[in-house]
Every structure is written in structure tokens, then in C-alpha cells.
Amino acid sequence: MVRQFGEVLLAIALAPLFVGWIAQCRAWLQSRTAPPLIQPYRMLRKLFHKDVAMAADATLLFRTTPYVLFGSMVLAAAIIPSIATDLPFARVADAIALIGIFATARVFQSLAAMDIGTAFGTMGARREMMVGFLAEPALLMVLFNAFLLSGSTALPSLVEAYSAEPISLNPSLTFAGVAFVMVLLAENARIPIDNPATHLELTMIHEAMLLEYSARHLALIEWASSLKLFNYACIGFALFLPWGIATHGADGGLALLLAAAALIAKLIVFGAALALIESLSAKLRIFRAPEYLATAFLLAVLGLLVHLLLGS
Numbered sequence: 001m002v003r004q005f006g007e008v009l010l011a012i013a014l015a016p017l018f019v020g021w022i023a024q025c026r027a028w029l030q031s032r033t034a035p036p037l038i039q040p041y042r043m044l045r046k047l048f049h050k051d052v053a054m055a056a057d058a059t060l061l062f063r064t065t066p067y068v069l070f071g072s073m074v075l076a077a078a079i080i081p082s083i084a085t086d087l088p089f090a091r092v093a094d095a096i097a098l099i100g101i102f103a104t105a106r107v108f109q110s111l112a113a114m115d116i117g118t119a120f121g122t123m124g125a126r127r128e129m130m131v132g133f134l135a136e137p138a139l140l141m142v143l144f145n146a147f148l149l150s151g152s153t154a155l156p157s158l159v160e161a162y163s164a165e166p167i168s169l170n171p172s173l174t175f176a177g178v179a180f181v182m183v184l185l186a187e188n189a190r191i192p193i194d195n196p197a198t199h200l201e202l203t204m205i206h207e208a209m210l211l212e213y214s215a216r217h218l219a220l221i222e223w224a225s226s227l228k229l230f231n232y233a234c235i236g237f238a239l240f241l242p243w244g245i246a247t248h249g250a251d252g253g254l255a256l257l258l259a260a261a262a263l264i265a266k267l268i269v270f271g272a273a274l275a276l277i278e279s280l281s282a283k284l285r286i287f288r289a290p291e292y293l294a295t296a297f298l299l300a301v302l303g304l305l306v307h308l309l310l311g312s
Contacts, residue, residue: 003256004078004087010260011077015230016040016223018267025275040226047219055116055212065112066213066220072105073227082234083259084246085156093155095143098235099136102187105224106132113209124208127286131186131193131205134293139183141300145176146239148307155235159242171310175303177240181277182296184236186289188229191278193289205286230267237266 020040027034036042054063079093110125147153149172150161186193189206196206210221238245244262246255284292 015226050215052215066217069224138297172303172307179299
């Protein structure tokens with residue numbers, strides 16, 4: 001249990017730092033002055049010290065949604081094998097249930113955005129549900145592709161099966177990996193589907209749902225958003241780059257330290273690659289989002305067909 005809580009606390013602590021690293025890389029690639037690496041922590045600290053301003057007609061749903069979002073992302077971080085597979089929550093680390101946790105958070109956030117009755121909140125909620133409706137099938141196809149190779153829907157079993165094999169280029173996993181990156185960008189409100197730094201009301205998706213939140217509620221939602229990006233990155237590592245994660249039977253303390261170092265190295269490389277993708281991409285019109293996610297779905301299906309037909 002100590003190792004389990006240590007993994008969760010590491011995820012909670014690293015998530016804002018991961019977002020800060022991506023912001024730094026984007027600034028360097030765009031020849032701008034980079035913000036401090038700890039800027040997300042400063043923003044969270046400032047928000048936690050402010051007084052809450054809330055609409056008079058806000059219901060209990062609106063008040064409790066930030067805690068539901070943060071709790072859902074912490075629960076997801078607990079069942080994703082980011083450091084080790086031999087943990088108490090590993091037995092419930094089913095990827096289908098994990099998608100259900102993300103869907104629950106999305107539904108609560110969308111309902112809370114419509115709870116106040118503002119035009120922008122309702123618009124953002126409708127757009128968020130549209131993106132989720134299109135992204136979830138693509139993510140499921142990516143997961144099915146990986147599960148056919150491991151024979152299990154449990155992420156720890158998948159990690160242990162892949163870790164025992166030598167590093168090689170698998171055609172089906174290559175298609176699935178490209179599709180997963182596209183879904184990751186869409187699900188986490190990144191370019192080209194959304195821009196996390198925008199304040200243009202007519203183009204916002206995620207930010208439009210947060211306009212009525214402030215202080216600790218906004219801090220919890222922002223922290224949950226960074227945790228969601230961190231969780232998706234760890235899912236990608238478990239599916240496509242599982243080497244470095246401590247498997248069952250590994251030496252306790254040393255294996256965990258090496259796994260933590262490997263995780264940080266993967267986050268550094270992936271954060272830089274994500275910043276490069278966003279710097280080279282332009283934001284799509286909202287009406288082009290279905291085409292983008294349909295492409296991700298077709299790539300995942302193509303990877304599945306490659307595995308079924310060619311066995312690779």
C-alpha cells in the first residue's frame with residue numbers, strides 16, 4: 001500500500017510539472033521567453049488562496065464537480081501502471097473501466113457547465129461531448145489492437161507481456177500509436193482540436209466550461225486537467241513503451257527508483273515531442289474535428305486489420 005500511495009502522490013506531483021515542461025518547450029520552439037517550469041504550481045497556489053465567487057443559482061452539482069473531476073483523475077492514476085505492475089490496485093486496472101472513469105469525469109464537467117445556464121458554458125459542454133463521442137471509439141480500437149497482442153484487457157498484464165519481448169517495430173502497433181496520439185490531443189484539449197491558451201470565446205471548448213469557476217474550484221479542475229494529460233501519457237507508455245516499468249518479482253526499492261527515473265525520462269521526451277507537434281500544427285475549425293477523429297479511428301482499425309491479416 002505504501003508503494004501504491006507513493007505512485008499516486010508521484011503522479012499528483014508530476015502532473016503540473018509535466019504541463020509546465022510542455023509550455024517551456026513550446027515557448028523555445030516558437031522563439032519566445034519560456035515561463036518558469038514551476039509556473040503551474042504558482043498558479044495553483046494563487047488560486048487556492050483566493051476567495052470563491054459563485055453564481056447565485058449554482059446547484060450542488062456545480063459545487064461538487066471539481067472534486068469529482070480531481071478524484072476521478074487520481075483514481076485513474078492509481079490503476080494505471082506508471083511505475084510498477086505489482087500494486088494493490090493492479091487487479092482492477094482494466095482499460096475498459098479506465099475509459100469509463102474518463103467518461104464519468106466528462107459527463108460531470110459538461111453537466112456542471114450547463115448548470116449555470118450561460119451560453120458559453122452550454123456551447124463548450126456540447127462541443128466537449130461531441131469530441132468525446134468521437135474519440136472514445138478510436139481509443140477503444142487502439143486498446144483492442146494492443147489487447148489482441150497480449151490476450152488481456154488488464155494494463156499490468158499487457159505491460160508484463162510486452163516487457164518480456166525485445167524492442168521491435170510492430171506494424172499494427174505503429175498504426176495504433178499514431179491513432180492514440182491523435183486521440184490524446186483531442187481528449188486533452190490540445191492543438192489541433194483545441195488551444196489550452198486561448199481566450200477567444202467562439203473557439204473555446206475546454207476553457208468555455210470553466211468560465212464560471214474560480215479559486216479552489218478552478219484550481220482543482222486545472223489540476224485534474226494536468227492529471228488527465230499525465231494519465232494519457234502513462235497509458236501510452238504502458239501500451240507502446242512499457243520498458244522500464246517494474247514488473248512482478250522485480251527487486252523492490254532499486255526497481256522502483258529505476259522505474260521512476262525511466263518515467264521521468266519518457267515524460268521529458270514525450271513532452272518535447274508534444275510541444276513540437278503543437279508548434280507545427282494549426283488549430284482546426286470545430287467542423288473539421290469529426291474528420292480528424294474519424295482518421296484516428298480508421299488508423300486504429302487499419303492497425304487491427306494488419307494484425308488480424310498478417311499476424312504482426
